[in-house]
Amino acid sequence: MLYKLDTETGQIIIDKAVIRRIVAECLGVFEGKVRLANYKGQSRGMVSKISGIDDSGLITVAKSQTGIEIRINITIRFGTSINRVTDQLIADIKENVFKLAGVEVSGVTILIVGIMSKKLVRRNIEVKG
Helix, strand or coil: CCEEEECCCCEEEECHHHHHHHHHHHHHHHCCCEEECCCCCCCCHHHHHHHCCCCHHHEEEEECCCCEEEEEEEEEECCCCHHHHHHHHHHHHHHHHHHHHCCCEEEEEEEEEEEECCCEEEEEEEEEC
C-alpha cells in the first residue's frame, strides 16, 4: 500500500502497482523509441509484449515527505533527443499520476542505461525532474 485516504464513505487505497502501470502507459507515447530496462540495459522486448508479461516491475515507486518518488531505467533508440524525451516523460508522469490517482509526485528520476542501435551501447545518464 502506498497511499491511504479515509473519507466519510470509506477508504481509498492506492497501491504501488497502480502508479507503476500509469508510468508504463506514459512510455507508450514514444512508439518504441523508449523502452523500460533493468539497470544493465536489458529490456524484456518483444516476448513480453506477445505474452502479455507486465514489465512495470522495472519501475521503482517510493513514498517521501512531499509525495511520491518515481525512478525508471530506460533505453532510447539512437537519434532520439534525450532532452525532449526526458522532459516530456517527466511532465507526462507527473500530470497523469496526479490526474488519475490524485497523488502528488515530488520527483521523477530517469536513468538512461543505454542507447539502442544495431547493438546496445551502455550509458549512465541520470535526469531528475
